[in-house]
Amino acid sequence: MAKYYVNKTAQDNGDHEVHKEGCYWLSLVTSKEYLGEFPSCHGAVQKAKEKYPTADGCKHCCLECHRQ
Numbered sequence: 001m002a003k004y005y006v007n008k009t010a011q012d013n014g015d016h017e018v019h020k021e022g023c024y025w026l027s028l029v030t031s032k033e034y035l036g037e038f039p040s041c042h043g044a045v046q047k048a049k050e051k052y053p054t055a056d057g058c059k060h061c062c063l064e065c066h067r068q
């Protein structure tokens with residue numbers, strides 16, 4: 001299980017990126033929300049989508065869940 005966070009600030013394309021704990025890009029996020037512990041990014045992105053329908057996995061730490 002890993003801890004996942006969602007960026008509360010949307011990117012330029014409107015996506016809210018989901019990151020795994022320890023991701024370098026997560027350390028640059030100024031406003032994030034803890035999602036919980038999940039076995040993979042899929043559950044984390046699903047959870048994030050309850051609040052942010054445009055949630056998407058980070059290309060660096062959640063490549064499996066990254067759409068664009």
Ligand SMILES: [Zn+2]
Nearest residue numbers: 019023058061
């Ligand atoms: Zn990341």
